[in-house]
Amino acid sequence: MNITDRRRILGPSNAKPLVFERLESSEQAAQPPQEKNNENESMYIKNGLVSNANGSSYLELKRGESSEQCTILLSSVYGPRPSRGAFSSKASLSVQFKEVTIEKIPSGELKEICNFLSNIFSAVINLERYPKSGIDIFLSLIKNPITSDEANLEPIIAACVNGITLALADAGIEIFDTVSAGTYKRNVVAFSKNGTEVVGLWKDKEDDTANDILSVIENCRGNYLQNRKGIIEYLIRSKNADI
Template sequence: MATNIMDRRRINGPARSVEPLYGPGAAGADPFAGGRADGRGLDQVRAIYMKTGPLSGGQHEPSESAASGSAYYEQGRVRVSCAVYGPRQGRRSNARMGVFDCEFRYAPFACSWKRRSHVRGADEKEISLMLEHAVAPAIRLEAYPKACIDAFVTVIESDGKAATIAAAINCISAALADAGIEMYDSVAACSMGLRGAQWVADCCQAEEDAAPCSMLIAHMPSADEVTYILQHGKATPEQTDQAVQTCTNMCTRVYAVICRCLQASLE
């Protein structure tokens, strides 16, 4: 006598199935086909909007919890805010130089392709160290012995990892200036992606995913000093040299925009 044995390990598919739709967002699609989606040239960055002091306590609203300086930075669909606290008492009472600490976080809704956890991940801790190394050389830490300067960066919306890190560096520089921290120069950052034999400035997420190599540079234009450089992917020495030259020129343009915004905030 045969018994009816059901395989419960199988998952029955739906009774009706449809074919997948393949559109511009499908895997393997070239985001540069027909030019850039937003109509920019290969050497153009997205429009920048910056405002200082949104989280700082004004003269009419003093508060102990208010930040010493703050800034909001927007570049296309990348939106970043930063609050700076300090200089305040550091953890080492005998330190001859001040300490700059940075905490980088994504908002849970910052990435459209992934919901972030409220607990800091390993990538956020790694980016925090990147920001510290990129911005610390511009601060006169010897002028703040035994003190600590803390920067808290929150990414409200992200559109490209390298572009988001560059925006965070620009936002921190503006917040430090708003806090009145003594600096040698402001740090401006820009990212680029490789497309064939050409470098593309300020790539969005789709363009970064399609690029075999990306580069991020933080630069102090007045001092003509590169404070941080990060390359992801493979490129020839000639391509790398071209990227450094092009990216530093783009940083100079971004630096001019930051300076104009800071001057406008004083008026």
């Protein structure tokens, strides 16, 4: 059976992707920024950019001075909107993640990210308050700082957690707490309730802090408090600007 995609314009079938020569100098240059993790990180937040979504947030994370190491994530929340079919006493939640420009994350890992995020937010959104409805969250990664072929997903996942929280707040969907995430080495921990409750923990398989889970959580908490402070400050400031 011919399974070509006839809905999209795909171009010639014998085209090969561009293969770039590997530069030795750039490989060395790529290493250091991964080490100094949470230093000099700045976050730019803007809510409500996507006008046809119920709520949206735009996050720009910069590490240090350079503009290259920059993550840009646009999250939009659609819902609560009526869901058809069988009655459900709770809202159903779905998370979709898409890379808008460079596609580098393998689809299996994308699915894992979506599952991880929807698990976190199922616990955080007051789903009982929205029966018979669906809440759909769409994440669009516009710029990705990963330059090596091997994906370093942790900063992106942390940005997703922060972005979704902001978008939910923008949409006016009831959440139990402003959830935020912190990263440490190759771990992401999402917290709520002022860092006393862990709502999600992501651990990469290549992580070297295998046994020391408590110190990982402790390190992530510092990062979490910093991120949450940024989020809350932004929300208060934008609320004051509205009035």
